[in-house]
Amino acid sequence: MKFVEEVVVEEFLPTYRSLLAADLRDRGLTQSEVADLLGISQSAVSKYATGAVEVNDRVADDDRVRDLVGRVGSGLANGELSPVGALAEAEVLVRQLEQGDLLAKLHEEAFPPLAEYEGSFDVHDPESGLRASxxxxxxxxxxxxxxxxxxxxxxxxxxxxxxxxxxxxxxxRVEDVAAVPGRILDVKGHAAVPAEPEFGVSVYVASVLLAARRAGHAARAACNVRYTPAIVESIEDLGYETAEFDAVGEAERAGTADETDDDLDAAIAEALADTPDADALYQTGGFGVEPIVYVLGPDAATVADSVRDLAEAR
Structure with a gap:
C-alpha cells in the first residue's frame, strides 16, 4: 500500500523545492535567505539549487508547476507573498494534481491496484479560506x-x-477586510506604513467599502486620499467616474459587531443610485469630518496603481 502523500514527499516535494530554490537564487537571494523562506537548512538549499537532489522530470516539466515556481518565487523575493501564502499556493496545486491528474497518475504507477479504481477522492477545497485570505x-x-x-x-x-x-x-464585516493597522502617514515626504496588513483593523475606510458593496458596487478594494475640487477634477480627467455622498462621521465601534452604519449606507446608496459603477466616492466634509476621496477598484494592487497615477498626473 502506498499513499499519495508518499508520492508528494518522494516525487513532488524534492522537485518543487529544487526549482524554487534555484529560482530564488536566480533572483539574487542568498542561501541563508532562501533557507529562511523555505524553512530548510542552507546545506539543503545548496543541494537543491545545484541539482544534487534527484528530481522527477514529469513534475519539473509540468507547466503548472513551473508557473507556480515563478509566482511563488517572485512573491517571496519581493515580500508580497508570505511563507504561509506560498505554502497555501503550493498546497492547492498539490491537491489539484492529486485529483485524477499528474500526481494521481504517479500514484497509480507506484500502486497499480489504484488503476482499477475509477472513482476520485475530494481531499481538499482549492478555494479554502486560508488561500483567499x-x-x-x-x-x-x-x-x-x-x-x-x-x-x-x-x-x-x-x-x-x-x-x-x-x-x-x-x-x-470589518473583520473580513484587510488593511494597514493605524494609518499611512506622510513623514517628511515619505509614505510611512506602520505595520504589515491584517484583517479587522480599518473602521471607516473598510466601512465605506462595505457600504458601497451593499449598494451593489462590485469593488473589493479602496484607498482614501485628500479631497479638493482639483483632485476630483484630476480623477475625472483620467477617465474615472466620481460620485459625491453626504459626509458621515466616523462610526465609534470596535469593528467586531455585525450591525452596519445605516447613515453611511444610506448616503452611499444615494450617491451610487445614478452612478452605480463610480470609480471614486467623495464627500466634501462637515462638522468634525475631514473631506475625503475614496478610490475604488477590484483589488488593492489596482487601486494603488490608480492612486499613483492620480498623484503623478497632478
Missing part, C-alpha cells in the same frame, strides 16, 4: 509597495492619514 493580504502588500515607491503619493495623504483596504470575496 493570503491572496487578499498579498494584494494589499503589493499595493502598499506601489504607494511607498511613489514620491507623489504623499501629496494625496489627508490629515487623518490614508489606508489601503481589500475585502474577502464574501465580506460582510
Amino acid at each position: 493570503e491572496r487578499v493580504l498579498s494584494s494589499v502588500r503589493s499595493g502598499l509597495r506601489t504607494l511607498e515607491e511613489s514620491p507623489a503619493f504623499t501629496t494625496l495623504v489627508p490629515a487623518v492619514g490614508s489606508n489601503l483596504v481589500e475585502a474577502l470575496p464574501e465580506a460582510t
Whole structure:
C-alpha cells in the first residue's frame, strides 16, 4: 500500500523545492535567505539549487508547476507573498494534481491496484479560506509597495492619514477586510506604513467599502486620499467616474459587531443610485469630518496603481 502523500514527499516535494530554490537564487537571494523562506537548512538549499537532489522530470516539466515556481518565487523575493501564502499556493496545486491528474497518475504507477479504481477522492477545497485570505493580504502588500515607491503619493495623504483596504470575496464585516493597522502617514515626504496588513483593523475606510458593496458596487478594494475640487477634477480627467455622498462621521465601534452604519449606507446608496459603477466616492466634509476621496477598484494592487497615477498626473 502506498499513499499519495508518499508520492508528494518522494516525487513532488524534492522537485518543487529544487526549482524554487534555484529560482530564488536566480533572483539574487542568498542561501541563508532562501533557507529562511523555505524553512530548510542552507546545506539543503545548496543541494537543491545545484541539482544534487534527484528530481522527477514529469513534475519539473509540468507547466503548472513551473508557473507556480515563478509566482511563488517572485512573491517571496519581493515580500508580497508570505511563507504561509506560498505554502497555501503550493498546497492547492498539490491537491489539484492529486485529483485524477499528474500526481494521481504517479500514484497509480507506484500502486497499480489504484488503476482499477475509477472513482476520485475530494481531499481538499482549492478555494479554502486560508488561500483567499493570503491572496487578499498579498494584494494589499503589493499595493502598499506601489504607494511607498511613489514620491507623489504623499501629496494625496489627508490629515487623518490614508489606508489601503481589500475585502474577502464574501465580506460582510470589518473583520473580513484587510488593511494597514493605524494609518499611512506622510513623514517628511515619505509614505510611512506602520505595520504589515491584517484583517479587522480599518473602521471607516473598510466601512465605506462595505457600504458601497451593499449598494451593489462590485469593488473589493479602496484607498482614501485628500479631497479638493482639483483632485476630483484630476480623477475625472483620467477617465474615472466620481460620485459625491453626504459626509458621515466616523462610526465609534470596535469593528467586531455585525450591525452596519445605516447613515453611511444610506448616503452611499444615494450617491451610487445614478452612478452605480463610480470609480471614486467623495464627500466634501462637515462638522468634525475631514473631506475625503475614496478610490475604488477590484483589488488593492489596482487601486494603488490608480492612486499613483492620480498623484503623478497632478
